[in-house]
Amino acid sequence: GENVEQHPSTLSVQEGDSAVIKCTYSDSASNYFPWYKQELGKRPQLIIDIRSNVGEKKDQRIAVTLNKTAKHFSLHITETQPEDSAVYFCAGQNTGFQKLVFGTGTRLLVSP
């Protein structure tokens, strides 16, 4: 089955810096990769997703890149703000199946 690894487990940046979180997946048939942000005590919230037919997707300060050959994808947050502080989970899925597999999470702390 699919296995998703995520690094780093903790990331501390200064406000205004960029943050990058990386994930690797094991199943080459996986073709859907969402990212979720979870603030303390709240629901995981979908922030961006990418499918394997594109290499990059951007939404304002957030971008995701996908390298199918290397089986890794990354979340890029530019001009970080304190409200970006949260736990971020990557995930992967083969859309022919019904199971979404999550990475282990990255705790991002943005200091003012």
Added chain:
Amino acid sequence: DTEVTQTPKHLVMGMTNKKSLKCEQHMGHRAMYWYKQKAKKPPELMFVYSYEKLSINESVPSRFSPECPNSSLLNLHLHALQPEDSALYLCASSQDAQGLNLPQHFGDGTRLSIL
């Protein structure tokens, strides 16, 4: 707007109690999910319902019993739980469980404590 509603928000129960968690969505989604999340861990899939039929059971103990009365509702019946079952239980829904209509949207969860 995407919204998945879960009740109750908090639940404390003894090991001999029977209780139910409820989840509701009115987005016309045909796939619904139960996840268990322990502190500082990712959500862990328990069950998937697709078009009101159970399609995935991730080897969950029988003390957890899911039910999908209709396309908008999902229940999780709890009986004889163990202290290690204390966790945040999340419900999610998506237009479909596979194919193109995948993004899963989560509810706020029920924080369950077993005494």
